[in-house]
Amino acid sequence: MQVRDMGGLLAVLTSWSVQTIAALVFLSILLKVFRGIRNTPGRRPPGPPAWPLIGHYHLLRSGLPHHTLCKIAEKYGPIVWLELGAVSVVVVSSSDLAREILKTQDHIFASRPPGILGDLLFAEGQDLIFSPLNENFRLSRKMVSTELLSQQRIDSFQNLRRELLLRTIWSACEEGHANRYTNLCDKMHEQFMSLTTRMLFRMDGRAQNKDLNDIIHDLTRTGWFVTEEYFPLLKPLDLSGQIKRLKNLGEKYLHLVDSIIDNRLKEKSNSKSNTEEDLLDVLLAMSNFSRLQVKVLLLDMILGGGETSPDTIVWAITELLRHPDIMERLQNEPDDVIGKERLVEEEDLNKLEYLQAVVKETLRMYPVVVLGVPHFSTEAAKVAGYDIPAKTRVMVNLYAIGRDPKVWENPTKFDPSRFLNSPVDVKGHHFEVLPFGAGRRKCVAMNLALLSVAYNIAQLIHACTISLPEGWTHLDIDVEESLGTSVRRQNPLNLLINRRLPSDVYRRAGLNVSGQ
Ligand code: HEM
Numbered sequence: 140m141q142v143r144d145m146g147g148l149l150a151v152l153t154s155w156s157v158q159t160i161a162a163l164v165f166l167s168i169l170l171k172v173f174r175g176i177r178n179t180p181g182r183r184p185p186g187p188p189a190w191p192l193i194g195h196y197h198l199l200r201s202g203l204p205h206h207t208l209c210k211i212a213e214k215y216g217p218i219v220w221l222e223l224g225a226v227s228v229v230v231v232s233s234s235d236l237a238r239e240i241l242k243t244q245d246h247i248f249a250s251r252p253p254g255i256l257g258d259l260l261f262a263e264g265q266d267l268i269f270s271p272l273n274e275n276f277r278l279s280r281k282m283v284s285t286e287l288l289s290q291q292r293i294d295s296f297q298n299l300r301r302e303l304l305l306r307t308i309w310s311a312c313e314e315g316h317a318n319r320y321t322n323l324c325d326k327m328h329e330q331f332m333s334l335t336t337r338m339l340f341r342m343d344g345r346a347q348n349k350d351l352n353d354i355i356h357d358l359t360r361t362g363w364f365v366t367e368e369y370f371p372l373l374k375p376l377d378l379s380g381q382i383k384r385l386k387n388l389g390e391k392y393l394h395l396v397d398s399i400i401d402n403r404l405k406e407k408s409n410s411k412s413n414t415e416e417d418l419l420d421v422l423l424a425m426s427n428f429s430r431l432q433v434k435v436l437l438l439d440m441i442l443g444g445g446e447t448s449p450d451t452i453v454w455a456i457t458e459l460l461r462h463p464d465i466m467e468r469l470q471n472e473p474d475d476v477i478g479k480e481r482l483v484e485e486e487d488l489n490k491l492e493y494l495q496a497v498v499k500e501t502l503r504m505y506p507v508v509v510l511g512v513p514h515f516s517t518e519a520a521k522v523a524g525y526d527i528p529a530k531t532r533v534m535v536n537l538y539a540i541g542r543d544p545k546v547w548e549n550p551t552k553f554d555p556s557r558f559l560n561s562p563v564d565v566k567g568h569h570f571e572v573l574p575f576g577a578g579r580r581k582c583v584a585m586n587l588a589l590l591s592v593a594y595n596i597a598q599l600i601h602a603c604t605i606s607l608p609e610g611w612t613h614l615d616i617d618v619e620e621s622l623g624t625s626v627r628r629q630n631p632l633n634l635l636i637n638r639r640l641p642s643d644v645y646r647r648a649g650l651n652v653s654g655q
Pocket residue numbers: 267268269280439440441443444445447448451506507508511512513574575576577579580581582583584585587588589592
C-alpha cells in the first residue's frame with residue numbers, strides 16, 4: 140500500500156515520441172490550470188523545488204520512498220509539501236505531528252483519498268482500507284473489529300495458528316536434518332498465506348486452490364504504484380499498462396470469490412455445512428453487507444494480513460542473527476520460564492518480557508507498512524502553523540518516526556532492552572513508535588498481528604537452532620529492503636534450521652518425528 144516503483148514515468152518519458160511530448164506540454168498547461176483552481180490561499184509547509192509538470196515526482200523515483208522522504212525531512216523539517224504530478228501530498232515525519240494528524244485532528248484527517256487502486260480492486264472504496272470516512276467505513280470498521288477480528292474470534296483460530304506454525308517449524312527442521320537450507324522468507328509467507336486462506340475460506344490456498352493462491356500472489360506482489368494516479372489526464376492512455384493489469388486482477392479475484400461463495404451457499408442449502416465457521420460464513424450471515432462488499436472486505440483481510448506479519452518476523456530473525464548476544468538472551472528466557480520439556484504456547488507469551496521487547500524493537504525499526512495508508516483531509520486545517528486545504532493527501536512516515544534521533548538514542552541500533560521497564564508500547568498510544576498507526580484508522584488487526592509475530596519468534600528460537608550458511612558470520616547478514624505491499628528483505632534469508640529440544644517434546648506436541 141505504498142508509493143512504489145517511482146521509476147515508471149521518467150523511463151516512459153525518455154522513450155516517447157515528439158507527438159507525445161507535445162501532448163504532455165499541453166497536459167502540463169491543463170495541469171497548471173487544474174492546480175490553479177485547486178490552490179487556495181494560505182501558508183503551505185516547506186518543500187524542495189518542484190519541476191514543471193511532474194512536481195516532486197522524480198524525487199521519489201530513485202531508491203525507496205520512505206528513505207527519500209527521511210532525507211527530505213532532514214532538510215526541510217518534519218512537515219513537507221510535495222506535488223506528485225497533479226496530487227498534493229503532505230508528509231509528516233515526527234511524533235508530535237503524527238499526534239496532530241492521527242489524534243488531535245483525527246476527525247479531519249481520517250478519510251482516504253479516492254484513487255485508481257480503490258476503484259479497481261475495492262469497488263470504489265466499498266471495503267474498509269480504502270473507504271472514505273462515511274457510513275460504509277463506520278459499519279465495516281465496527282463489523283471487522285467486533286466480528287471478524289474480535290478477541291473471541293482470534294481465540295477461535297488458536298488451534299489453526301498452532302497447527303500451521305508447527306507444520307512450518309517441522310518442515311524447516313526436516314530440511315535442516317537433510318542438510319538443506321530453508322528460505323525463511325518463503326517459509327513464513329507460505330504459513331501466513333495458509334493461515335489467511337483457511338481463516339477466510341476454510342481452504343488452504345497453497346494446497347487446495349491453486350487459482351486462489353496465484354491471484355493472491357499476484358495481488359501482493361503487484362506494483363501498487365500507478366503512475367496515472369498522479370497524472371489523471373494520462374489515465375485514458377494507460378501508458379504503464381498498470382490500470383489494465385490491476386483491472387484484470389480485480390476481475391479475476393471477484394470472479395473466483397464469486398464461485399467460492401456460490402459453492403458455500405449451495406453447501407449451506409444442502410445443509411452439508413456443519414463444519415467450523417470461517418470468516419466467509421460470518422460475513423455471509425450479515426444482511427447489511429452486499430455480496431460485493433463481502434468480497435472486497437475479504438480482500439482487505441488478504442492484503443492487510445498476508446505479508447505484514449511474516450515480513451515482521453523475518454526482520455526480527457534478521458536482527459537476532461546479527462546480534463548473537465541478544466539471540467542468546469532471548470533463547471534463555473523461555474528456557475528459564477517454560478523449560479525445555481514442552482513447546483511454547485500462546486498462553487506463555489505474556490510471561491516472556493524480553494520477547495515482547497524484541498517484538499516492539501523490531502516494529503520500531505521495521506514498521507513494515509512504512510508510510511502507513513494515505514489519509515485525506517475532509518476540510519481545511521492548520522497543522523504546525525501551516526494551512527492544509529481540504530482534500531489533501533497526508534502520509535505519516537512511520538519509518539522516520541521510529542528512527543527519529545531526536546527521540547531515540549542510537550536509533551539504528553537494534554536494542555530491545557530500551558523497551559524493558561518502559562511504559563512505551565506500539566499500540567498507538569505512544570506517538571514515538573507507531574507501526575500500526577493510531578486513531579480511528581489504526582490497524583484493525585493489531586492484536587492478531589502482535590500475537591502471531593510474538594508466537595512465531597518465540598517458537599522459532601525456542602524449538603529450533605538457527606544457523607547461518609557455512610562460512611558466514613553475523614556480520615554478513617544485510618538489512619537491504621524492498622517494497623511490496625509491505626517492506627520486506629530484499630535478499631533471501633537462507634538458514635540451516637534444526638530441532639533444539641528432545642524429540643519427545645515435538646512428538647508430544649503432535650508432530651510426526653519418526654524421520655529425526
Ligand atoms: C505486523 C503486522 C501489521 C502491521 C505493521 C500493520 C500496519 C498497519 C498500518 C500502519 C495501517 C494504516 C493505519 C492508518 O491508516 O493510519 C493498517 C491498516 C489496516 N490493517 Fe494492518 N498491519 C498489520 C497486520 C494486519 C493484518 C494481519 C490484517 C488483517 C488480517 C490487517 C488489516 C488492516 C486493515 C483492514 C487496515 C485498514 C484499517 C482502516 O482503514 O480503518 N493488518 N495496518
